[in-house]
Amino acid sequence: MTPGHDTARPLLSVEGLTIDLPGVQPGLVEDVTFQVREGHCTALIGESGCGKTLTSMSILGLLPASVRVSAGSVWFDGVDLLTRTPRQLRRVRGGPVGMIFQEPMSSLNPTMTVGDQIAEARRLHLGERRKTALARARELLERVGIPNAARRIGAYPHEMSGGMQQRVMIAAAIACEPRLIIADEPTTALDVTIQAEILALLRDLQRDLDLAVLLVTHDLGVVADFCDDVVVMYAGHIAERTTVDGLFYDPAHPYSSALLAAVPQVGQARSRLTVIPGRVPSAGGLPAGCRFEPRCAHAQSPCGERQPDVSLGDGRRTRCGRVASGELTLQGALRG
Ligand SMILES: Nc1ncnc2c1ncn2[C@@H]1O[C@H](COP(=O)(O)OP(=O)(O)OP(=O)(O)O)[C@@H](O)[C@H]1O
Ligand SMILES: [Mg+2]
Structure with missing residues (x-):
């Protein structure tokens, strides 16, 4: 595409x-x-x-x-x-805009149950009442594949595995x-x-x-x-x-x-x-020039002096002057 x-x-x-x-x-x-x-x-x-x-x-x-x-x-x-x-x-x-980070524990609140954390987002952003928000939190936990969501809604993040914590983080991000x-x-x-x-x-x-x-x-x-x-x-x-x-x-x-x-x-x-x-x-x-030049297998003068940013059409761009000028064609992982 x-x-x-x-x-x-x-x-x-x-x-x-x-x-x-x-x-x-x-x-x-x-x-x-x-x-x-x-x-x-x-x-x-x-x-x-x-x-x-x-x-x-x-x-x-x-x-x-x-x-x-x-x-x-x-x-x-x-x-x-x-x-x-x-x-x-x-x-x-x-x-x-929802965010998901690498370490779920750094973003989840350790002092709140996972259900309350998700429900709080809905209360804050959508003005929902606690009961409605908690019911939705349960649906969200089910949606992200947490088994026994009705019971796990009252769990604290540290009571869950890393994978389950990340599912909670995703539920919170889409809440x-x-x-x-x-x-x-x-x-x-x-x-x-x-x-x-x-x-x-x-x-x-x-x-x-x-x-x-x-x-x-x-x-x-x-x-x-x-x-x-x-x-x-x-x-x-x-x-x-x-x-x-x-x-x-x-x-x-x-x-x-x-x-x-x-x-x-x-x-x-x-x-x-x-x-x-x-x-x-x-x-x-x-x-000063191309930042990749010292590590580049294809570098040639004047790569060390230039920092191009060239459109290749269809929204594609490159900072390689040699590719942009057509003198260098690279090998992909796949060939069409
Ligand atoms: N708070 C900061 N103060 C000073 N330098 C920083 C700070 N945060 C990041 N940097 C520097 O900015 C550069 C880019 O950092 P960044 O964390 O965005 O890299 P990254 O591409 O996400 O790397 P990784 O794949 O390891 O997560 C690095 O050289 C890093 O040392
Ligand atoms: Mg990073």
Whole structure:
């Protein structure tokens, strides 16, 4: 599916987002622009430290106090969330935009029963009475696959397994009929079989409720299964913006193809996985030109001087000057 062939309008539009650590130049996140379309899933991928969490946290004003947004806008449903007051943002969080984090225990309130936590969201955002809200909380727990929901509604988070806690977190995120879910590595803290169950649940909910999803993940299998559009971040920049098919069949940045090459392929005899040499540079130690150049297998002069951001049509963009000029074609994980 390509944006050119699908007319779903953007529900979330992040434009030129720049996040600074005061005193450090350039920013931790710089000039990040992407969309999440109504009812579609955009994946945000890239190695550790590329700026995925900062980008997703900034959307709802949840950045740590030590960093700040210095430029850009975040349009949700026609409103720039970056201009909203903390009080106004609290009405968006847990209401039209739900959030799911990596560690459910860091977001669930340990002193409240899971039923009360979900019910409270409905009371706050939708003005429901406690009894009605609790009845709905029970339905939501059933919907996310919690057995004995009528009994578990009175349980505290610490009485549940990690997988069950994450289901509660998802129930809380969808409690007030959101249109967008932001999920930052929602399964990383869980073991592999539970990860698959939670992802299957998220995918069902996305389809049934027609949700737009921004999914931060390290897992390209999840991207292939779940997502429509892909944003590849590298060292605070977007290296490539593409579709799922574009990423796997026709990557437009050497960093994307290096990420694909680092994934084990079932059925392929390979003695070793390809690794990307070196590591993501930290802010303050960034190259002046292409940020990936020191690690790039395809770098040639003048890669060290340029930082292009070129449209490839159909909503796709690349920061690789060699791909943009047509002199470099990359190998995807799949060939069409
Ligand atoms: N509060 C902070 N103060 C200073 N630097 C920070 C802060 N939070 C994040 N950073 C830096 O910003 C960069 C991006 O961090 P971020 O957490 O967004 O990465 P990420 O892509 O989510 O990584 P991961 O995959 O490990 O979760 C990193 O270099 C990180 O060290
Ligand atoms: Mg992160």
